[in-house]
Amino acid sequence: MDTRTDTHQPADAKPDPMRIERLCIERGLKMTGQRRLIARVLSEAVDHPDVEELYRRALALDSRVSIATVYRTVRLLEEKGILERHDFGGGRARYEATDHGHHYHLIDIETGKVIEFSDAQHEALAEAIAARLGFRLVGHRLELFGRRAAPEAATPPRRAPKRRSGEGA
Amino acid sequence: MDTRTDTHQPADAKPDPMRIERLCIERGLKMTGQRRLIARVLSEAVDHPDVEELYRRALALDSRVSIATVYRTVRLLEEKGILERHDFGGGRARYEATDHGHHYHLIDIETGKVIEFSDAQHEALAEAIAARLGFRLVGHRLELFGRRAAPEAATPPRRAPKRRSGEGA
DNA sequence: CTAACTGCAAACGTTTTGCCGGTGA
DNA sequence: TCACCGGCAAAACGTTTGCAGTTAG
Numbered sequence: 001m002d003t004r005t006d007t008h009q010p011a012d013a014k015p016d017p018m019r020i021e022r023l024c025i026e027r028g029l030k031m032t033g034q035r036r037l038i039a040r041v042l043s044e045a046v047d048h049p050d051v052e053e054l055y056r057r058a059l060a061l062d063s064r065v066s067i068a069t070v071y072r073t074v075r076l077l078e079e080k081g082i083l084e085r086h087d088f089g090g091g092r093a094r095y096e097a098t099d100h101g102h103h104y105h106l107i108d109i110e111t112g113k114v115i116e117f118s119d120a121q122h123e124a125l126a127e128a129i130a131a132r133l134g135f136r137l138v139g140h141r142l143e144l145f146g147r148r149a150a151p152e153a154a155t156p157p158r159r160a161p162k163r164r165s166g167e168g169a
Numbered sequence: 170m171d172t173r174t175d176t177h178q179p180a181d182a183k184p185d186p187m188r189i190e191r192l193c194i195e196r197g198l199k200m201t202g203q204r205r206l207i208a209r210v211l212s213e214a215v216d217h218p219d220v221e222e223l224y225r226r227a228l229a230l231d232s233r234v235s236i237a238t239v240y241r242t243v244r245l246l247e248e249k250g251i252l253e254r255h256d257f258g259g260g261r262a263r264y265e266a267t268d269h270g271h272h273y274h275l276i277d278i279e280t281g282k283v284i285e286f287s288d289a290q291h292e293a294l295a296e297a298i299a300a301r302l303g304f305r306l307v308g309h310r311l312e313l314f315g316r317r318a319a320p321e322a323a324t325p326p327r328r329a330p331k332r333r334s335g336e337g338a
Numbered sequence: 339c340t341a342a343c344t345g346c347a348a349a350c351g352t353t354t355t356g357c358c359g360g361t362g363a
Numbered sequence: 364t365c366a367c368c369g370g371c372a373a374a375a376c377g378t379t380t381g382c383a384g385t386t387a388g
Contacts (some may be wrong), residue, residue, distance in 0.1 A: 030342055030387050032344075032387070033386095045313060051377080058341085064344095065344090065345095066344070066346070068344080068346075068347095068378090068379080068380085071379070072343085075378090087256055091376070092376095093377085100367095105253045106299065106302055106304060109307055115302060117302060119294075122293060122294055122298070125290060125294065126313060129275075129313065130313050133275055135277070135318055136316050136318045138278055138312060138314045138315050139313075139314040140311070141310075141311070141312050142295070142309070142310070143309060144295060144299050144306060144308075146299045146306050147307055148303065148304060148305075149304055160365085167207050198367095199367060200362075201361075202361070202369095203369070204368085204369095220353085221352095233370095235370050236353095236373095237353090237354085237369075238368085238369055241354085241368085244354090260351075260352070261351090261352065261353095262352090263351090288347060
């Protein structure tokens with residue numbers, strides 16, 4: 001397929017607000033009110049929210065959720081392969097639905113914003129490297145940390161995150 | 170330089186047991202007994218120890234260190250650019266000296282062992298992708314998760330780590 | 339009916355920090 | 364000298380869990 005870098009962020013604004021719920025049912029999960037709520041918040045997210053953010057969004061729709069349930073749900077969905085957990089530095093796990101195929105992340109270190117992209121060339125390279133080292137590739141992650149290139153007025157400086165976790169050198 | 174994947178693990182068994190200490194002095198850090206001790210442990214490490222492991226190794230040489238000091242030192246050294254923090258999953262940060270140039274990691278998901286490698290082709294690709302997306306690349310990380318390829322008797326199964334952090338999909 | 343679920347608060351494991359008496363430069 | 368440092372114990376942080384009551388299927 002494509003050999004070029006291909007961005008796809010808020011482009012496809014998650015069209016289906018029930019996708020996650022459907023997946024839950026498929027895997028035989030009991031659909032309670034809070035589960036449905038959290039599923040909806042997740043389905044609608046176009047970013048990579050952490051648990052607190054999910055909790056905040058859920059609360060805004062219905063106050064009968066506890067953060068413990070968000071933690072439990074998010075973990076459960078990850079175990080079921082419905083969610084993917086990421087660590088972009090900053091000490092909290094961030095989640096995203098497992099769909100829109102393999103992609104990588106570019107983190108804007110000024111704003112913390114995450115841009116998704118895919119790149120077939122990289123995909124092939126990763127595979128080749130693993131093979132060269134005598135391994136069968138099971139998974140891989142590529143994260144780029146960058147600063148918006150030159151041209152315009154600089155974004156105001158950003159306070160350092162709460163500190164924790166590994167940044168790429 | 171090389172365009173091929175190049176492994177370099179315990180190969181170069183850190184020849185200089187004072188490298189870190191020298192760097193500390195260069196950056197104007199006060200060299201106390203415990204600082205020197207920790208620096209030495211770090212200089213001698215050929216792996217990616219976490220804080221507890223560093224503490225254990227330091228204690229074995231001299232019992233007058235506290236784990237708080239290890240935490241403080243490791244953080245300080247990271248801020249000074251002497252150490253690099255990694256999160257390979259498992260809930261604790263792991264450290265390695267910032268030297269032997271840019272390299273990436275392949276994590277053997279059976280054993281948890283980390284193999285380092287460098288790859289100029291990937292390096293160039295990362296740079297190109299960032300540019301293509303309108304960013305200046307500040308750092309990047311590539312982590313491969315793999316299973317030793319076919320041939321020999323399989324390594325015994327390994328219990329899952331303490332749970333936390335992001336695995337590559 | 340009952341296994342799966344929830345809220346709450348307490349527990350967890352890692353990491354940071356306040357206090358305050360030391361110590362290297 | 365004195366700004367920086369180390370030990371200790373307590374706090375903070377994100378996250379998990381035991382308990383007891385609730386609910387989906």
